[in-house]
Amino acid sequence: MELDIIEMYPYILNIYGDNGNYQILKKRCEWRGIKVNGYKFKKDEKLDISIEDADIILMGGASDKAQTILSEDLMKERDLLYNYIENNGVLLAICGSYQMFGNRYVDLNKENIRCLEIFDMESVSSENRLIGNIILENNIGLNPKSLVGFENHGGYTYHEYGNLGNVKYGSGNNGEDFKEGLVYKNFIGSYLHGPILSKNPHLADKIIFDALKRKYNINSLKSLDDSIELKAHNFIVDNLLNE
Numbered sequence: 001m002e003l004d005i006i007e008m009y010p011y012i013l014n015i016y017g018d019n020g021n022y023q024i025l026k027k028r029c030e031w032r033g034i035k036v037n038g039y040k041f042k043k044d045e046k047l048d049i050s051i052e053d054a055d056i057i058l059m060g061g062a063s064d065k066a067q068t069i070l071s072e073d074l075m076k077e078r079d080l081l082y083n084y085i086e087n088n089g090v091l092l093a094i095c096g097s098y099q100m101f102g103n104r105y106v107d108l109n110k111e112n113i114r115c116l117e118i119f120d121m122e123s124v125s126s127e128n129r130l131i132g133n134i135i136l137e138n139n140i141g142l143n144p145k146s147l148v149g150f151e152n153h154g155g156y157t158y159h160e161y162g163n164l165g166n167v168k169y170g171s172g173n174n175g176e177d178f179k180e181g182l183v184y185k186n187f188i189g190s191y192l193h194g195p196i197l198s199k200n201p202h203l204a205d206k207i208i209f210d211a212l213k214r215k216y217n218i219n220s221l222k223s224l225d226d227s228i229e230l231k232a233h234n235f236i237v238d239n240l241l242n243e
Contacts, residue, residue, distance in 0.1 A: 018060025020195035061095030098189035136165030149192025
């Protein structure tokens, strides 16, 4: 078995080390004997693989300025991304790229950054940034139930879709409704940096499993010894919730 993974704009959408998500998926696949073919989607460059042929697409966070620079280039891929998501393609979008899948993003200067308009979602920037560690109780059936990460975003995001989890510590989408992220089919949008998959091996495995199930119709994924990773994960949870 093998998986084709596209990192979109990895040298720009990497403000908090989100490129690490690719390295984690690659290593967890290799430990299972699954070959990973990695592709880097760069601005104004032709890729050797179509977006619709990818098994996993990864997008990281960026500043408002970077989002503005990428906006027009990303719009060229709008229809392909829409079809990919509707056909159960696996996509993880973090922070700024998560915002770009909505109807609009309003920056601090009240300027609208053009977005993909794939989801009925809006993000509005505020000077009161939502910063710090965050713990969620996930809503996607993962065990352990907790998801941990670090958030640092000025964008306040609002939508009515399913969310990645309920906030137990931190702010989440907007600091108001105690929801974090967006989940639709095999699309996951989230504000969790860290990178998110290093602190949450169970989420990494869900992404791998969903991609393999879509491609090969598998029913299970070989277990790995995650005792060290989960020890670190649980240390964060226990310390923050018992402050």
